[in-house]
Amino acid sequence: MTPQRLRELYGDASPHAAAKVISHFDHHCRTFLEHASFLILATSDGTNLDVSPKGDPAGFVQVETDKTLLIPDRPGNNRIDGLMNILAHPKVALLFMIPSVSETLRVNGTAEIHEDLELCDQFQVKGRSPKTVLRVKADEIFLHCGKAPLRSGLWKPDAWPAERPVATLYEMVRDHSELEVASTDQSYTEQRYQETLY
Known part of the structure; x- marks a missing residue:
């Protein structure tokens, strides 16, 4: 080319x-x-x-x-x-x-x-x-x-998936790194986000 x-x-x-x-x-x-x-x-x-x-x-x-x-x-x-x-x-x-x-x-x-x-x-x-x-x-x-x-459809809610289509962050980190994680539950991920935003 x-x-x-x-x-x-x-x-x-x-x-x-x-x-x-x-x-x-x-x-x-x-x-x-x-x-x-x-x-x-x-x-x-x-x-x-x-x-x-x-x-x-x-x-x-x-x-x-x-x-x-x-x-x-x-x-x-x-x-x-x-x-x-x-x-x-x-x-x-x-x-x-x-x-x-x-x-x-x-x-x-x-x-x-x-x-x-x-x-x-x-x-x-x-x-x-x-x-x-x-x-x-x-x-x-x-x-x-x-x-x-x-x-x-980025800003169109009716084009968004009804449910999360991918694994949780800590599931993916565990599988990519083989390191132990405290939890793979999405609620744990959300809690960690809120605790560490600032």
């Missing part, structure tokens, strides 16, 4: 798609970010790739300047793959989502990890501050059309 062959297959980008990329957070972007409660962070160490979900109440990502965002890092499993990647290769890509809104907001840029206490305390929840905050300087910002969420 070659770039030329791909263009033969797909044709040129529409004028609107080609012109929609901006490099600053305008009022539309700021409004989108005020309502976004979920994002996916893509990172690379220069060789391998990772994606990591981030979520909090709407508006958890702050627009610091017309070009920069601040993103708190909440407790997780401490693998910190994305953070390690950023140290090696600071280019990142972000995909922001608002429940019920089909369109997404994409941001490509460069990230820095900060542990400044005053900065981290700005994102305190339930008396706990994040250990670090990402500062992302945007290079490209653009909206992405809603066709994929529409095709998937």
Whole structure:
């Protein structure tokens, strides 16, 4: 496959798609970010790739300047793959989502990890501050059309499965790792989530 062959297959980008990329957070972007409660962070160490979900109440990502965002890092499993990647290769890509809104907001840029206490305390929840905050300087910002969420039925409850279609987290961890787990019951998983959200 070659770039030329791909263009033969797909044709040129529409004028609107080609012109929609901006490099600053305008009022539309700021409004989108005020309502976004979920994002996916893509990172690379220069060789391998990772994606990591981030979520909090709407508006958890702050627009610091017309070009920069601040993103708190909440407790997780401490693998910190994305953070390690950023140290090696600071280019990142972000995909922001608002429940019920089909369109997404994409941001490509460069990230820095900060542990400044005053900065981290700005994102305190339930008396706990994040250990670090990402500062992302945007290079490209653009909206992405809603066709994929529409095709998937992502925001349509009547398209959701009636019951959980996969094993519980701890069942899968046990089977993948052969480590002992305290319980494989979904109620235990939900309890652990609530105890460790912040």
